[in-house]
Amino acid sequence: MIVVSTAVLNSCKKDQVIVNTNGSDMYQSFVPLEIGKYITYDVDSSIWDDVNCIRYSHKSQQQYYVADTFRDDQNRLSYAVNIFSRLTSADNWKVDDVIYYTPAAEKMEVVQKNVRFIKMVNPVKDGQVWQGNSLLPQDDQDFNYLKGWKYTYQNVLQPYDNGARTFDQTVTVSETDQVLNNPETQPDDYGFLLQSKAVYAFRVGMIYREYTYWVYDPVPGSTNCRKGNGVIMRAIDYN
Template sequence: MKKLLNLFLALFLLMVVGCKKETETLDAGNINEYYPLAVGKTFLYRLDSTVLASFGSSLAVKSFQAKDSVESTFTDNQGRLSYRIFRFIRDTAGLKPWQSLATFVATPTHENVEYIDNNLRFIKLHAPISEGYTWKGHSYIDTKSLNTTVGYLDEWQYEYKNFGQPFKAFNTTFDNTVTVFQQDETTPPGPFDPKNYQQRNLGTEVYAKGVGMIYKEFLHWTWQTTPPPAKYEDGSYGIKLRLISHN
């Protein structure tokens, strides 16, 4: 009788584990749902750009409208379907004509989304999309060689947070989103003191189901005290994008 009870208990535990795994699989988000792309799609953002000011003695924020337009597709050197995306900017009131700013390449696969920005290949999303999942978002970027200019991107570990939660970007709340936490680090830690060296790195993006990227915040600056005068290093910059509308 005892052996029979143990057998039933073992079978029950196997069923519970199997159901749990099935639930986890069903709950995981699909990459194509959170990053849907098609030629002709456009995304209108409020862009706040952090730039050097006063010969590096301070930082300033300049604001624009930015439009990302999915212009065409092509096959990359690995035989994968890729999308060419043009970014245009204009004044925040939308009174002046659009001006070309940058070109990006996005390559979504069943496993991840690769995104080329300024010749740097980022892994923006990675399967499975589920709470707490992590990956190395900069594994294709040279962050260690003596000649690199992006050493501050070294070893960033991306992590999904707030999966399935609502998020407000600009004036619209999206019901089902996932946040990609990238980095939030101040070295050395503590409040800013102009007498001391400090570096700040911050990165986060939010994707809405059925839409794509609705929010982005990136900030990198290095305050250098030697040689005097103290100032922000060249290459210090930031960008914030908040989705206004899309088609």
């Protein structure tokens, strides 16, 4: 759960951003925030275990629910989005995390686990590039793999099939795409894969998310395998 000082969070449930749903060039049209809005996802998670040389797979569901608004420490209107999780549709939802969205005129800041990202910017046009992870702590080595990512808009207003549903007008945000060597063909060389992207549908929100990060660091004479994790999220229901 993200810890946020209550001293800087003043609840203001009736104070909301006016979303320009008629302007498809505005990122707010792809992230419509209002209390009560939800999106439900099928989630496929993977873990690469380099000790047992096994790739574990896990299926579950998540729901993003816009629960409340508040003012942050810069007095900016922000939204608290509860993340609920369950194994199957037959199980009860349980609160798993909270994400904070701060929609400003030029950019959308998102805070998760006390880490701040710039997930979208204006204008929304093909080829637009920005440093989405530039607000990360620069002196923390734990975030080194996140530094330097160049977020890029692709396929603006194009249809997208997320594997569960098709959406007519979307925008893809390619966050990073880095690959070095293939362990299958270069078993003696260091390699890694780091890919991340999100797809947003007009007047819906995020309808697809894919993230994969594994590292292959071979030791001569040993059995070497990948270590890492990944997740795919597909929107299956929303209001």
